[in-house]
Amino acid sequence: MRIQRVFGLFVVLFVVVCVLPEAGAQEAPAFRLPGLDGKEYALADFRGQPVVLSFFTTWCPYCERELPLLDKLYREYREKASLLVLGIDLQEPGEKVRRFVEGLGLSFPVLLDERGETAFSYRIFGLPTLFFIDPQGKIADVILGGSDEATIRRKLDRILWFRGLLLPEVRNLLEVLDGVVLLDLRGHGTNPFPEKPGLRYEVARSGDDLSHLDPQGVYVILAATSTEGKAFAASLAARGFRHVYYLLVDGAKE
Known part of the structure; x- marks a missing residue:
């Protein structure tokens, strides 16, 4: 049993290391996606700003707990540090996502990855996943799975230049x-x-x-x-x- 657990842990670590983009070593993949507000959002338009990408779905309980924390930090830093948080929903109907977002009272833009192409380019295999992108457009850090406010703040310090x-x-x-x-x-x-x-x-x-x-x-x-x-x-x-x-x-x- 212990051998199985160790082997399972090794597999998880191997997948995380090999699948997720390497933080601090590469440009964040470009994308252009429609938002719930009717606008189109391209990552390239926000070069020079710190950006957090939150990949989520409406059926993910960890996402539902984490998104309000992100909204709190977005409200705190969007003016004095130009922080941008972009929620990216994976392949769900827009109206369903809208009801979910309104229910949580989120103020940051939420985008629709209708075909899952952006999630594929970011190699998403678990939800929620956060990407912290620095003002030069590089991935500074990643959080896989739900997180707490203190941890997210520590990660933010890496991109709030x-x-x-x-x-x-x-x-x-x-x-x-x-x-x-x-x-x-x-x-x-x-x-x-x-x-x-x-x-x-x-x-x-x-x-x-x-x-x-x-x-x-x-x-x-x-x-x-x-x-x-x-x-x-x-x-x-x-x-x-x-x-x-x-x-x-x-x-x-x-």
Whole structure:
């Protein structure tokens, strides 16, 4: 009996390793699918954003428990970190999926993989399956089977390369990290944190040559508006910068 269990575990691990796309090593397969909202969604349109794909069906109890957790995190990060969650239902009638989604109160887009072609390209063999795609379009992590909020948050940290922080959060960041680079887009060249040792301050503008910056560094963007700071932070993330923050101006939530 023990030999059978060990052999069974080996088979499961072998299937997971050999079937699922390797996280961090390949581009996420492209797709274009219709949404319940009548729009078409192509993964390529969201390059530069962190994306979570949730493959599910209405009859899967683990999916039903996990989807509201994803919706909670989507609401938390969609503005300040441009997080996009896309639910992808496998080969079910649209009206059935719509009733299911409305019953759960999901706010993120839900797409219909009517022929199962997208599921095939992602090698889906169990539900739910989550794919965490970084702003450069690469698969950063995968979760097979239902998960909990804490685990999903840890996985999200691998793809949330930029996010907005309130002023107290920026101060805390500067307290615990050395070598932070402050990029000031406001144009007046005044360092608002002169008391912070080791802080590197630069005046920058959109369109500047930033090739001297290290993508592995930590950056805080100061801008006149949260929208401007977010756009600049997103442009850095699209170039591979993984630790970029922007100041949420006047307590803004986005």
